[in-house]
Amino acid sequence: MKMKKMLFALLTLAMVMPVTNVKADSEAYLVLGKDLNANEKATVLKLLGVENENDYNVSYVTHDEEKKYLSSYISASQIGSRALSSVLLEQMDTNSGITVETKNITYVTEKMYQNALITAGVKDVKLTVAGPFKISGTAALVAATKSYEIMTGKTLNNNAVDTANNELSVTSDVAKETGSKDDAADLVAALKQNVASMGDDYTREKGKEALKEIENKQNIQLNEDTEKKILDLMDKIKGINLDEDALKTQAKNIYESIKGYADIINKNKGILTTIASKVKEFLSTIINFFTGK
Incomplete structure (x- = not known):
C-alpha cells in the first residue's frame, strides 16, 4: 500500500513539475x-x-x-x-x-x-x-x-510591413547625407513621433515644417529629393496610424536621445495648456462667487 502511495506521489510530482527545454514551444x-x-x-x-x-x-x-x-x-x-x-x-x-x-x-x-x-x-x-x-x-x-x-x-x-521596409531605405539615404546612421535614425524617429502626435491634424505641409525644424536642431540640411522621400514615408506612416505611446515604449533608448527635438510640432502645447488652465480657474472663481461657495 505504501509503495502504491509513493508511486502515486511521484507521478503527481512529475505531472506538475515545470518542463525544461521549451524554447521550441x-x-x-x-x-x-x-x-x-x-x-x-x-x-x-x-x-x-x-x-x-x-x-x-x-x-x-x-x-x-x-x-x-x-x-x-x-x-x-x-x-x-x-x-x-x-x-x-x-x-x-x-x-x-x-x-x-x-x-x-x-x-x-x-x-x-x-x-x-x-x-x-x-x-x-x-x-x-x-x-x-x-x-x-x-x-x-x-x-x-x-x-x-x-x-x-x-x-x-x-x-505597415511595407512601410517598415521603405523606412530602412529612406533612413539609409538620410545617413548618406548626414554621415551618421544614428543621426539619420534619430531624425526619422523624431519625425515619426511628430506625425503620430498630430493624429488627424497631420498634413504634409505640417510634416515638412517639422522636418525643417528637426534638421535645424540637428544642424543638417538635406537635399530636396531626400526630403521628398522622407515626407512620402511620413504620409505612409500616417496611413498606418502609429501610436505615439507605443513608439516611446518600444524604443525607450531612441526616444531618450531625441527629447531635444522630438516634440517640435507640439512646442506650444504647454503654453496653451497653461493658458487654458488659468481661464478655467478664473471662470471657476466667478461661478463660486455668485453661487456663494
Whole structure:
C-alpha cells in the first residue's frame, strides 16, 4: 500500500513539475537564410548563441521573399543574390520594448532595425541579427517580421510591413547625407513621433515644417529629393496610424536621445495648456462667487 502511495506521489510530482527545454514551444524563434551552406549556417548559429537548433522553432526566409518585400526600396546589389541574413527572435515581457543586437551586419544599424520593427507593428521582443560574414542585413527585417507572426500567431498589417521596409531605405539615404546612421535614425524617429502626435491634424505641409525644424536642431540640411522621400514615408506612416505611446515604449533608448527635438510640432502645447488652465480657474472663481461657495 505504501509503495502504491509513493508511486502515486511521484507521478503527481512529475505531472506538475515545470518542463525544461521549451524554447521550441514558445520562447525563441529562429529564422535562417535559406541559402546558407553548412559552414555558413554553423557560423550564424554560433553568433546567435544557438547550440542546438532543435531547441527552437526554426523556419527559413528565401531570396524570393527578400526581393518581394525589398526590391521596391533597396537596390539589387544591396539585397544580394542569396538569402543569408538570419535572426533569433525572443518574446519579452509586455511594455519591455524592443532591443536589437547585430553581428556581421554592415548596412542596417540596431536603431534602424528597432525603428522599422515598431513601424511594422512588432512589440516587446529581443532581436539578434547575424550574417555568416559581413553582409548588408537588409533582408533580416523580412525574417524578423516573419518570425514575429509565427511567434504571436497574428498577421502583421501588410501596409505597415511595407512601410517598415521603405523606412530602412529612406533612413539609409538620410545617413548618406548626414554621415551618421544614428543621426539619420534619430531624425526619422523624431519625425515619426511628430506625425503620430498630430493624429488627424497631420498634413504634409505640417510634416515638412517639422522636418525643417528637426534638421535645424540637428544642424543638417538635406537635399530636396531626400526630403521628398522622407515626407512620402511620413504620409505612409500616417496611413498606418502609429501610436505615439507605443513608439516611446518600444524604443525607450531612441526616444531618450531625441527629447531635444522630438516634440517640435507640439512646442506650444504647454503654453496653451497653461493658458487654458488659468481661464478655467478664473471662470471657476466667478461661478463660486455668485453661487456663494
